Amino acid sequence: MVHTCVVTGCRNRRTPGTGLSFYRFPRDPDRKQRWIEAVNREGWIPNDGSRLCSTHFISEMKEPGALEILDKQEDRVEAANALLFLQGQGSAAVGERLQEEHPEEKEQEAIVEESASSSLSTDDEDDDESVSDSKKGKFDAAVNFEDILKALKKENQALRESVEKMSLSENFLRNDAEKVKFYTGLPNYFVLETVMWLLAPHMDGMKNVRLSKFQQLLLTLMRLRLDLRNQDLAYRFGVKVGIVTRTVHQMVNIMSSTLVPTAVFWPSRAELRKNLPAALRTSHPDCAVIIDCFTVPFEEPVSRGNQQQHQQQQRAAATSQGAGTSHNVLKYLIGVAPQGVVTFVSRGVLGNVSDKTLAEGCGFLCKLLPGDIVLASRNLDIADSVAARGALFKIACSYQGETCGSSEGSQLADSSSEMVSVPRHVERVISMVKRRYAMLTGPVESPFTTASERTSNLSTFDKIVQVACALNNLCISAAPLE
Structure with missing residues (x-):
């Protein structure tokens, strides 16, 4: 979108290489009214596309960096709007999405608007305050990013623990004797762990990259204990039916040659x-x-x-x-x-x-x-x-x-x-x-x-x-x- 300054007699337009900045009218009613009075156009009311160029701000020669923040932000937003519009997604949802993904830019926009509004006066202290507020806004945004990162890491860890507890692995049965009895028939996890210790050395020849040794034992015990069909076990463990069939036969052979002579004599x-x-x-x-x-x-x-x-x-x-x-x-x-x-x-x-x-x-x-x-x-x-x-x-x-x-x-x-x-x-x-x-x-x-x-x-x-x-x-x- 090409912006033109709304001041009467000003023909400045946003074109590459001019170095001019264009600012939208503030949302605050009082400050917005002060801008309208400064434009001095009888009966005129600004819309969303109305802009003032930087030549009408006294602070432009003093602190251009603080006022260019909004200009750079608008460039990014307009570029994204144009790209997504060409992709058929429309530009209305883009601004909302960018505001949700980049809340810090919204804070910077409010800070710049406050700085631009205060620049209508000739008081140098107002310009200094706007620059200070801009720096403070950047600092607050950085702090917010750290808090968000910590919260996401904590949430990620909680989700990992939740998934691990639901998956059929050691943590699924550890410290829960009722689950051990239901899925394996053994009285507690200690006995199950002992069986695993007896069988593990004989399972080295079993090539199964999808299931751990413990999962192969658990799958076989669930087959014997609950009489589940191979297709059911394949769904539960996320493997193919052929892997379940092969695992059950191999584990039964290992337990027959290792566990039976130890326990049935x-x-x-x-x-x-x-x-x-x-x-x-x-x-x-x-x-x-x-x-x-x-x-x-x-x-x-x-x-x-x-x-x-x-x-x-x-x-x-x-x-x-x-x-x-x-x-x-x-x-x-x-x-x-x-x-x-x-x-x-x-x-x-x-x-x-x-x-x-x-x-x-x-x-x-x-x-x-x-x-x-x-x-x-x-x-x-x-x-x-x-x-x-x-x-x-x-x-x-x-x-x-x-x-x-x-x-x-x-x-x-x-x-x-x-x-x-x-x-x-x-x-x-x-x-x-x-x-x-x-x-x-x-x-x-x-x-x-x-x-x-x-x-x-x-x-x-x-x-x-x-x-x-x-x-x-x-x-x-x-x-x-x-």
């Missing part, structure tokens, strides 16, 4: 007798384990590489009487110490296999020593097999006063009141493990039912069951028999 006879619960101390001081079977449904038939054996088992189940187990389940044998910890977990087999076949083929009998007592709440038809190892199989009573006999070769179980809680002991442990890790309730997805390694007959889900039992053992007192 067959205790020595001395350790068993030392911590034997009072419910069995008198009746069965040599009790080594309490066993039972449990099943987990799966989505599709399991293929373990032996299709002929699979078909034979199906035919045997079809011709057997009283076989109530479905074909689309995986069957596991679990052994629980009287103290309530899991000491043995078999691999999963098709649900139509008999208890005897499962017990004799899973390696359970190899754990027994001569003189050991094996308790169960029902007849698993393994008394002969147990007796062949020099041990004794007993069936515990289901209620007080009942005497239950085992199959041939086993002794009668005691009918004392101390045995009332035995039949439910393994059931409580199995129920606790399934509640703690919902993935064990099924149905199992077909990718988890295939053998995870060519050299192993364990499927990925077999390892998941063992890992869940190991994690359950790390919790305080699984299900004490008292």
Whole structure:
């Protein structure tokens, strides 16, 4: 915009190289009226484009620097207006945006207007005051910038801390036992940190630049604990589904080879007798384990590489009487110490296999020593097999006063009141493990039912069951028999 001086007879215009400055009329009503009187145009009222050139100010020869501040500011504003107008954004919103982004320029404008108004008098002290006010305004603006910078840094730090607390990382769970229990099934952060310490050296070979070691462990525990689908976990951790699938399988393999041998093991006879619960101390001081079977449904038939054996088992189940187990389940044998910890977990087999076949083929009998007592709440038809190892199989009573006999070769179980809680002991442990890790309730997805390694007959889900039992053992007192 080209400005022309509004004084009658003055033909000065804003052109490059003239060195003239043009000033708008002040907003203050009193000062604005003084300017209008100085122009001396009868009945004339200035508008937003009205300007006075610097030749009509007495202070122009004394302090041109103070009055040129507004001129430079107007040049910048007009340049920005012209540029944005050419871009189709209009000039009306530009001034408001510049005023919001540069509040210090508004302060400088007010200061310059005050200086220009006072320059109508011939008092040199007024000019000195305007220059002093201009310098003071610059100083105040600098101080405001420092305050704004500090406030922005503080806000930035608060936002970072808020985002970090919401992200699935160490700080998300640290000092919050309830969150640890909900997302991992472990009792507190200390136990989770211990598990991380055990697994970290074995995770160096996992190449995952998007997830930290802790996040890879947390992702896997959330998969087991909450039975979340891979797509859900991918959204939560901000990664692709393939990364989730690969991470879960790799972490399960690491925990199976590292954590399971540490937490699921067959205790020595001395350790068993030392911590034997009072419910069995008198009746069965040599009790080594309490066993039972449990099943987990799966989505599709399991293929373990032996299709002929699979078909034979199906035919045997079809011709057997009283076989109530479905074909689309995986069957596991679990052994629980009287103290309530899991000491043995078999691999999963098709649900139509008999208890005897499962017990004799899973390696359970190899754990027994001569003189050991094996308790169960029902007849698993393994008394002969147990007796062949020099041990004794007993069936515990289901209620007080009942005497239950085992199959041939086993002794009668005691009918004392101390045995009332035995039949439910393994059931409580199995129920606790399934509640703690919902993935064990099924149905199992077909990718988890295939053998995870060519050299192993364990499927990925077999390892998941063992890992869940190991994690359950790390919790305080699984299900004490008292």
